[in-house]
Amino acid sequence: MSHYRQLRAALARKLASDGLVHLAGGTPIPRNHDVDYVFRQNSDFLYLTGVEEPGCHLVLDAKTRREVLFVPRIDNHHRVWEGHVPGPAEARRLFRVDRVMYADELKGYLRGRRVVSPSRLRDALDDLRACKTPAELELMTRANRISGAAHRAVMAAARPGMREYELQAVFEAECVRAGLRHLAYPSIVAAGANAAVLHYRRNDAVLRSGELLLIDAGAEDRGYAADITRTFPVSGRFTRRQRDIYQVVLETQKECIRRARAGVNSADLHVASMRLIADGLKSLGLLTGSLDALVETGAVRLFYPHGLTHMLGLDVHDVTGGKRRVLPNPTKVPVRFVAKLEPGFVITMEPGVYFIEALIKDPALRRRHRGAVDFQKAESFLDFGGVRIEDDVLIRAAGPARNLTAVPKEIADVEAACAR
Ligand SMILES: [Mn+2]
Structure with missing residues (x-):
């Protein structure tokens, strides 16, 4: 809790001349009659308070640093159904705030006072949340360690004839068993051609021998996400064709991790990954022409249509650092995430190659792209699906990034993990 207190102090320093910060926590979202979705706290609120209860508010006087947590007034009926909810005195101790009041007192408390505008607050929080503190990194490391173990369990469990959701169950059971009861995002478990659907969610197809299985799944620890993808052969051994495509993605990913350092622009890294993929697909006869042309015309995007990287934190696609970090895109290709990498950024590295019928x-x-793409050859891969390899890395002040993800990805290691 002292960590959250420090983060509130950092926010107050930023907004000292702006007045009062009011931040509303999340409220339960109805799913259907009498049932709510599993509650997940608002990321900003979690960032500043560590409070995972719904219906709370934080009011922070940026000048005097005085902070008030507002909690819902709980009646006996609520206690009958929901059990114990901390009252003001207990909440004050638990969450280390100056004062706790009831949420129904908020309106009166704020009356006549100057509140920081939502956009100003948004920008300050985006700025602060970008660089992770040591305490945040501990949570992210743990989320990665447990999610990584769950990925290894999936590799060991996969067999032809299973359904994709059986592997989803293996992954999620491992995370819950280790104490992480929330996923960072819905698990993608895609066998064969399903891997070419980038946000595949059905997870109900049968795994067939000779196919690849792509699993993109991660749990969160107190809101902090892991985002990991692996692709492995259902039968435990890569075919020649799978090996060729896999190796292109793997070498691209490893090279991009080597280059991901403080001061590097993420857009340049993305272009580097496009060139590496284009080069690999050239050597396999799927593309023809200069790397510049294949990148600039977008020919390589037919096989690699998404970004290389995004920020990771309390949101799986985390804040990118606020207005002061906004940069023009230095490349000739459209890139969503343009940022100069800084120490404390945690980003994903996730190149992929897919054979998407719609493209x-x-x-x-x-x-x-006639002439640049061998469409006949590409069509012969339509049953292939795709390969994505995704790790989470921490940018450091000096030297290479620290990889938080320890899940087999070399071909021999993946096959060994599948055989276990
Ligand atoms: Mn990702």
Whole structure:
């Protein structure tokens, strides 16, 4: 809790001349009659308070540093159904705030006082949340360690004939068993051609021998996410064709991790990954032409249509650091995440190669990239699906990034993990 107190002090320093900060925590969201979705605290609120209860508010006087936590007034009926909820005295001790009041007193408390505008507060929080503190990194490391063990369990459990959701169950059971009861995002478990659906969610197909299985899944620890993807052979051994594509993605990922250092622009890294993938696909006869042209015309995007990296933190696609960090895109290709990497950033590294029917068979794309893409060859891969390899790395002040993800990814190691 002293960690959260320090973060509130840091926010107060930033907004000292702006007045009063009012931040509302999350409230339960109805799922259907009498049932709410599993509650997940608002990320900003969690960042500043560590409070995982719904219906709370934080009011922080940035000038005097005085902080008040507002908690819901609990009646006996609520206690009958929900059990013990800390009252003001207990909440004050638990969450180390100056004062605790009831949420129904908030309106009166704020009356006539100047409150920091939502956009100003948004920017200050984006700025603060970008660089992770040692305490945050501990949680992120733990989320990664447990999610990583769950990925290894999935590799060991996979067998032809199983359904994708059986592996989803293996992954999620491992995380819950280790104490992480919330996923950072819905698990993607995609066998064969399903891996070419980037946000595949059905997870109900049968795993067939000879196919690859792509699993993109991560748990969160007190809100801090892990975001990990592995692709492995259902039968435990890569075929020649799978090996070729896998190796292109793996070498690209490893090279991008080597280059991910403080001061490097994430957009440049993305272009570097496009070039590496284009080069690999050239050597496999899927692409033809100069790397510059394959990147600038977007030909390589037919096989690699998403970004290389995003920020990771309390949100799986985390804040990118506020207005003062906004940069023009220095490259000639559209990139969503443009930032100069800083010590304390945790980012994903997730190149991929996919054979997506909607792109490969698109008449306009076929006209535009005629000559650069061997569409006949690409069509012969339509049953392939795709390969993505995703690790989470911490940018450090000096030297290479620290990889938080320890899950087998070299071909021999993946096959050994599958055989276990
Ligand atoms: Mn990701």
